[in-house]
Amino acid sequence: MLKTTFLSTFYVVLLCIILTLSGCFKKQSGTEETNPDTTTPAQTEKTEASAKAPETIVPAETKAPAKVNVNVYLEISNGMKGFMPTPAAGKEATTFQNNLNKLLSEVQDGRYVAEKGFYLAKEDAQSRPVLDSVSYNTIKSYIVSGIKDDVRGTPLPALLKTALQKSIEQGAVSVIISDFIHGPDPRDQGQFISLDSDIRSSLREAEYQGLAIAILANASPFYGTYHPAVKKPELRRTLNGEEIPYYIWVIGKQEDVQVVTNKVLRNLPAQQAYFGFEYKSIPFSALLKEKQFKPTGVVYCSSRNADPCTSVNLQPEKKEPVEFTIGLDLSQLPLSMQSTDYLKKNLKISSTGSRPTIVSVTAADESIKSTPDLAKYSHFVRLRVPELTASSGTIAVQLPQVTPNWITAWSTDNDNNPAVAPKKTYQLTKIIDGVQALYRDQSDFVFNATIQFKKAD
Amino acid sequence: MIQKFFSGLYELFLGRPIPANFTNDYREVVFPNTGLMLFLITLGIVILYYYVLNRAMSTGLYKTQHWVMFLILNAIIAFIIPITQVTGNEIETHSYTYMFAFVNVIYSIILFFVFSILLKRGSVQAWTTPMKWPNKK
Numbered sequence: 001m002l003k004t005t006f007l008s009t010f011y012v013v014l015l016c017i018i019l020t021l022s023g024c025f026k027k028q029s030g031t032e033e034t035n036p037d038t039t040t041p042a043q044t045e046k047t048e049a050s051a052k053a054p055e056t057i058v059p060a061e062t063k064a065p066a067k068v069n070v071n072v073y074l075e076i077s078n079g080m081k082g083f084m085p086t087p088a089a090g091k092e093a094t095t096f097q098n099n100l101n102k103l104l105s106e107v108q109d110g111r112y113v114a115e116k117g118f119y120l121a122k123e124d125a126q127s128r129p130v131l132d133s134v135s136y137n138t139i140k141s142y143i144v145s146g147i148k149d150d151v152r153g154t155p156l157p158a159l160l161k162t163a164l165q166k167s168i169e170q171g172a173v174s175v176i177i178s179d180f181i182h183g184p185d186p187r188d189q190g191q192f193i194s195l196d197s198d199i200r201s202s203l204r205e206a207e208y209q210g211l212a213i214a215i216l217a218n219a220s221p222f223y224g225t226y227h228p229a230v231k232k233p234e235l236r237r238t239l240n241g242e243e244i245p246y247y248i249w250v251i252g253k254q255e256d257v258q259v260v261t262n263k264v265l266r267n268l269p270a271q272q273a274y275f276g277f278e279y280k281s282i283p284f285s286a287l288l289k290e291k292q293f294k295p296t297g298v299v300y301c302s303s304r305n306a307d308p309c310t311s312v313n314l315q316p317e318k319k320e321p322v323e324f325t326i327g328l329d330l331s332q333l334p335l336s337m338q339s340t341d342y343l344k345k346n347l348k349i350s351s352t353g354s355r356p357t358i359v360s361v362t363a364a365d366e367s368i369k370s371t372p373d374l375a376k377y378s379h380f381v382r383l384r385v386p387e388l389t390a391s392s393g394t395i396a397v398q399l400p401q402v403t404p405n406w407i408t409a410w411s412t413d414n415d416n417n418p419a420v421a422p423k424k425t426y427q428l429t430k431i432i433d434g435v436q437a438l439y440r441d442q443s444d445f446v447f448n449a450t451i452q453f454k455k456a457d
Numbered sequence: 458m459i460q461k462f463f464s465g466l467y468e469l470f471l472g473r474p475i476p477a478n479f480t481n482d483y484r485e486v487v488f489p490n491t492g493l494m495l496f497l498i499t500l501g502i503v504i505l506y507y508y509v510l511n512r513a514m515s516t517g518l519y520k521t522q523h524w525v526m527f528l529i530l531n532a533i534i535a536f537i538i539p540i541t542q543v544t545g546n547e548i549e550t551h552s553y554t555y556m557f558a559f560v561n562v563i564y565s566i567i568l569f570f571v572f573s574i575l576l577k578r579g580s581v582q583a584w585t586t587p588m589k590w591p592n593k594k
Contacts, residue, residue: 288478295478304481313480324478456473456480 067114068256069172070107070264073131073163074100074139075121077151079179082224082239083246086146093144096220096246100143100177103248103265107175108136112263117172121159122151127184129159131166153183156195156431161202164251168205173252173260180247180425181229181415192229195427199434203251206276207438212254214261214334215435217271217410219243219423228415229426243422245410254278262335271406272336273432276439277446283329283376284397284449285309290325290374292367293382297322298456314385315456321386323359326397327377328449337399337446338363343379346402353393354453356385391455399446401439407432460485463492470560475553487542491557494538495565502531503572511583519583528569535565 074080083096093101107116118139120132160176167174184191191198206213222244226237248265250257254277261268285308287293288301297320301309316322330338337343343361359382368374381397411428412421425431464484468474474483506527510516539558543550577584578592585592 294476298473298477298480300478300480302481304485456477 065255065259067112068252068259069115069170070113070260071117071119071163071167071170071172071174072104072107072139073119073121073159073174073176073178074142075154075159075176075178076142076147076149077122077154077183077227078147078225079154079181079183079227081147082222082226082244083179083220084143084146085223087144094220094223095218097143099218099220101140102267103175103177104136104140104143106264106266110264112259115170115172117170119163119166120149121163121176121178122149123153123155123159127153127155129155129162131162154178154181155184155191156180156182157191157198157202160199160249161205164203164205167251168209173250173256175260176247176249176251178247178249179244180428180431181227182426182431183227183229192427196430196434196437199431200437203435203438206251210253210276211251212257212274212276213435213438214250214257214277215273215275215432216248216250216261216265216269217245217273217406218248218269219245222418226418228418230414230416232416234416237417237419239418242418244418245423245425247425258332258334268335270336271404271410272334273404273407274334274337274446275401275435276442277334277401278443279332279447282332282447282449283308285327285377286312286451287325287327287374287377287380288312290371292371292374293325293327293380295322295324296320297385299324299385300456302452302454310450311452311454313454313456314388316385316387321384323382323384325380325382326449326451327374328379328381328397329377330447331378333399333446336404338378340379343381343399346399347381348398348400349383349395350398351393351395353390354385354388354395356383356395358382358397359384388453388455392453394450394452396448396450398448400444401442401446403432403436459493460489463488466492466564467557467560471553471557475551476549479548482546482548486546487539487548491539491542491561495535495561495568498534498538499531499565499568500572502527502534503569503576507573507576507580507583511586512579512581515582517582519586521587524573524583524586528566531569532562532565535561 083094085091085094087093104118107113107118118134118136120134120139120142122130122132124130156178159178163174163176182192182195203213205211220243221241222239223241224239226239226242226244228234228237250260250265252260286301288295288299288309297314297316299312299314299322302311302313303309312324314322314324330343340361340363347358347361349356349358361382362380364374364378364380368377368380383395383397385395408429410424411430412424412426415421415424415426418424467488474480506518506524510518536558539561540550540554543554543557548554573587574591577586580586
């Protein structure tokens with residue numbers, strides 16, 4: 001009797017052991033799924049599905065439109081004539097002519113442009129801005145053979161306003177090309193005083209519509225009569241190849257502007273400024289298990305399989321501060337902001353509950369691009385956290401909106417003699433101040449990657 | 458709950474997992490898996506020894522030296538499991554891994570002894586292996 005109960009309980013126990021053990025082993029084999037040799041077709045389907053999953057959470061704002069509508073506005077006041085001297089045998093084309101030719105043909109024939117419009121911007125007798133819609137060939141002939149019209153001045157704010165209005169009506173990105181030397185009516189010189197607020201008013205539609213502005217500055221040899229904004233001592237000067245700045249303003253929705261700057265204009269000058277650019281959710285992750293970015297100290301992702309990992313547990317010790325790397329995908333940012341030099345100079349780190357510092361900023365190299373888990377990140381920021389001041393908090397890597405240095409360098413209060421001070425535009429800082437005022441209410445940061453942390457237990 | 462129990466059990470002697478970036482893998486997968494497998498395999502081998510070999514079959518393996526053989530067999534399994542768990546979960550091996558395996562061996566010996574004491578009374582040939590205590594007859 002006793003014997004049989006023992007035997008039956010023994011069998012039950014044995015059965016339980018076999019069942020649970022097989023369960024245990026199954027769990028283990030689950031982790032080997034990544035090995036391509038042992039995967040069955042069903043499992044490969046599974047891994048494929050999980051590989052596709054991250055793509056679906058890519059935020060909509062990062063999807064650049066395939067094609068954009070572009071309106072090109074070329075200012076053709078007398079002050080612009082020197083950029084487009086009449087051609088003669090043995091005379092080289094100016095930088096302006098070369099670049100504008102490329103730009104126009106890219107707009108006309110490029111595959112990233114859907115609808116296009118070309119406009120000559122001038123003013124009428126009452127110094128009101130006028131936009132003449134012209135064909136590609138007409139605007140091209142202006143660039144290559146010079147301006148024949150006689151247009152006195154450029155009421156800058158009014159020009160911007162009309163151009164912007166037209167583009168908004170047509171749903172196009174504005175590309176405005178001008179020397180941006182403000183030339184108000186001689187009877188109304190007070191406009192110089194209010195240039196910043198006038199610029200701001202003229203562009204207020206951009207603010208209402210949530211448009212971003214990219215300003216690209218370049219200098220070109222200038223041949224002919226130069227009309228400075230400051231009329232003393234000379235009312236006008238004749239230049240023979242001195243470099244005068246010209247500007248390309250691109251105004252439109254952030255993603256459309258980027259298509260124009262990255263795919264239509266392409267070879268951008270070094271002087272770039274971006275206003276109203278903001279990235280609400282750039283992809284980022286703390287990289288804690290990658291061999292290329294080994295962390296030091298006690299730090300681990302709060303959840304074991306989180307991808308991306310945006311929450312970490314850490315515990316810095318006096319002897320061993322925590323160091324780890326954050327991968328960021330900044331490929332959607334304007335190109336000038338993607339340079340590591342720019343990021344090293346401008347990236348900020350802020351934190352509640354700890355005192356982190358940036359150790360290094362690197363861009364993805366070839367070996368990283370070929371690592372599947374890392375290929376989605378373009379930049380890597382290594383952080384050091386020497387101590388915590390609270391048991392939980394946040395660490396944020398941020399790129400502040402900064403005004404590039406070249407703007408002050410290219411600005412002057414007296415543009416009368418460009419031979420002495422080349423590459424300067426009268427009151428450029430004031431013009432830019434007006435643009436910046438549009439985005440005062442916007443976030444102070446181009447992007448913000450925030451990682452939560454907890455003290456490790 | 459089970460995770461906390463086994464993590465506590467191993468970290469009692471081993472301290473925090475090293476390298477620290479795999480802490481979660483140790484705590485959520487490796488420690489509980491190893492602990493559960495240690496428990497079940499030890500129980501299985503003890504049952505095999507007392508109830509299969511020395512009750513259902515009469516193999517004559519009732520001497521203490523046979524018991525020690527099974528204890529060593531169990532200890533070897535207890536050494537291998539942590540290492541396969543660590544490598545199977547793609548965790549970097551470290552001297553910590555081998556310390557962990559060693560601690561697991563110690564636990565396996567203790568557990569094997571405890572299970573033997575508890576279960577040997579149901580055996581026919583081996584109820585006095587490795588010793589008579591606490592059974593009386």
